[in-house]
Amino acid sequence: MSAALYEMRFYRVADGRMEDELARGLACILAPAEGGTGLFDRYGIPRPVGLWRVLSGPTLPAVIFLYRWNSVAERAQAFETFYDDREWNALRASTNEGSEIVNNMDDILLRGPPPDTLPADGIYEFVRGAAPAGTRTVIGPLAPLCGDDPSDLRVVVHEDALAQADDARILCRRVALGAAR
């Protein structure tokens, strides 16, 4: 089985703007019938494999979108034409309200196995290296093609109660598409 191609977009959101970011992201992802604009559908940007609101870690607030692509060429064509879209640029400007919602982001390409079914609830963690005890890997291990950390990325779900988290761990809650809160 050939490896799947993923794009992890880790957005560091401006203080107090998380609701704005989730609302704008979902507006792009969802079809008009679902309350969105259908912008991503228009450019062939797939529904994300998952969307997570980060609960702990060094750079909050933050949100993670994980996409799966057939090729990097397809991804480049889709996002680069989307960025030129007049409706997107108007939406971006109006929702920014004079200052960017997103401070900066990580955009990492990775390869690895297809995802397992993602539980709707539970504590997720984005882990570099080995999976912690008491967790189940639902995505990965994913080998990065870029980024500052060349170690494998795993998305895990905690199956046991989490006794203690050190400050650097990226613990998350999955956000259901169409239900940002």
Added chain:
Amino acid sequence: MKRIYRISVATEAIAVEHWPGWSAFDAAPPPRSTARADIAYAATALDSIAAATGLHELQHIRVVNGRMADVSALLADDLRAWSGAGADVIAAFTVVHGDNIPACLVLLRWPSWQAALAGQATFEADASRSAARRVNRLARGQAAIRGTERLFRPQLTVTSMA
């Protein structure tokens, strides 16, 4: 068609791998990264890059979100100033995939550490470069650059991947 570059910073070298476009990237994808790496487009005209030994520098210029156009304009002044400060300007890139973006990369070669040290002072004293930044900062109410990281390595390797 834009060329694609993966620029890695390993212990002993700055490594550049390049493809003629994304389709070529898909056809001959890079191996997993083994060091920190960014995937980028050239930000300035770039015919070719040659492997070389000698002191090389990779700058990571962290751009304020929404201000890449401003930085692209400032970059031309920067590259001229680095050249005037004694560096060989090899290339500049706009990062597409990597950590902590928006960001640009600048790749320089220095004749020596002493030249790099002296060049930094010359660069920072460049009046027209500073004036351009000041005009941009005052017009927009905020500097366009969040900060810059400078990494030095004794070698540049270059690999054509297609």
